[in-house]
Amino acid sequence: MKAFMKHIIFRGGLKLFFWLGKILKKKHLKKFSIMLGSLLCLFPWTRKNIAFENLKIAFGEQYSEKELKKILKKFIQEVILTALEVAFIVKKNEKLAPWAKAEGVELLDEALKQNKGVIALSGHIGNIPVMLAWLAEKGYPVAVLFKEGKYLPEGFLYNLISSYKIYPIPMHSDREVPKEIIKALNKNMIVFILADQARPGVYAKFFGKYVQCQKGAFVIALRKNSPIIPVFIVREKEGHTIKFYREEFQLLQPQNKSFLFSDEYLVKLIENYNFILESLIRKHPEQYYWFHRRFKKMLH
Secondary structure (H helix, E strand, O other): OHHHHHHHHHHHHHHHHHHHHHHOOHHHHHHHHHHHHHHHOOOOOHHHHHHHHHHHHHHOOOOOHHHHHHHHHHHHHHHHHHHHHHHHHHHHOOOOHHHEEEEOHHHHHHHHOOOOOEEEEEOOEOOHHHHHHHHHHOOOOEEEEEOOOOOOOOOHHHHHHHHOOOEEEEOOOOOHHHHHHHHHHHOOOEEEEEOOOOOOOEEEEEOOEEEEEOOHHHHHHHHHOOOEEEEEEEEEOOEEEEEEOOOOHHHHOOOOHHHOOOHHHHHHHHHHHHHHHHHHHHHOHHHEOOOOOOOOOEEO
């Protein structure tokens, strides 16, 4: 019964957001998200509690509880604004060029020249659909690994991703996904992987804690000798900024090839990625997706 109610709420919420995306003007999106986010903060709900616990783990020594609650409120408003922006773009068939700018995109261009595909390591920060659609609109061959939401309508994300000429790689099984990623890399595509969720792999440092981190993206990149480019999107005063970073993993490759796929070496690569992501989160704490149970399994 509980799952059924969540399904109904999610479907209703989607219809509401896409309706709002159709009727609201761009200048009204932020005002509406502030209003609705402030209202939602007044009620107790499970995901809000999870987000607050995550904020306490990450920033408990830096901010007071009152300050953390302000960040939580801004985060919920940001989630709503992101959803409204996506709905607005889809319903109004908006061109993405005015919505974002890119810093360091030449790193991506250089990597593509190797003709080995690119692993684009990203995370749950900022308006990810805008980043993917912006790059696809610019003519980049974008693929993305994704998982359909449990309570979303069947095929919702697949259809949305495909509509922007982005190659979808559904997360069906740990056996099939690497094959699909390699297939996309063989076509010299940019495969986006959001590598910041707690999944079995190795333990690496993130916000001073040793948390579960997935290593599959790094293993595939090493086996294929494909370049890794960390790339994230954040909201700044003038709009969204897509930030590309030079991953030092080629420079870190050890002389001893037997060490190449060891957990010790992979942890170094993952912590480089974690460091970049953490630095961005510290600058924009309200833009990270704190609803995920990122710290659910930690080494003490």
